[in-house]
Amino acid sequence: MTHRTAAAPPPSGSPRAALLEVPAEVLAVLFLPSPEDATEDQLRGAGCIWCETGPLNADTAIDFGEQKTLAMAGESWFPRACLRCAAAWAHRGLFEHAPLCEQCTDEVSRCEIGLALYRLIRQGRRP
Numbered sequence: 001m002t003h004r005t006a007a008a009p010p011p012s013g014s015p016r017a018a019l020l021e022v023p024a025e026v027l028a029v030l031f032l033p034s035p036e037d038a039t040e041d042q043l044r045g046a047g048c049i050w051c052e053t054g055p056l057n058a059d060t061a062i063d064f065g066e067q068k069t070l071a072m073a074g075e076s077w078f079p080r081a082c083l084r085c086a087a088a089w090a091h092r093g094l095f096e097h098a099p100l101c102e103q104c105t106d107e108v109s110r111c112e113i114g115l116a117l118y119r120l121i122r123q124g125r126r127p
Helices: 024-030 083-100 102-106 112-124
Strands: 061-063 067-069 080-082
Touching (some): 061 112, 102 112
């Protein structure tokens, strides 16, 4: 089991400063892989947690923040994803989340999780 924390926002002068912060609740919907199955590059955020693309940097990755895991005695890992994988997994997560969420079915703008997933999808499809 993983204890999830939200990623810190990028610095205000950064070209990615306008990009979203991924709330901790969204990480559960994204189905992050288990850190026990991750490579060393994936554990330290240098490779995509889904496709192992790397090396990643602030312009080519979505940072999911420091994660603590109980299975690895509370050790930290730093999952990041390439933009394409983040968009694909957010799309899958939105299809699973939205039909079961009263806020999403009434008005998506009221659901923090639905909005964050939608923004990840759009962000991942930008050139």
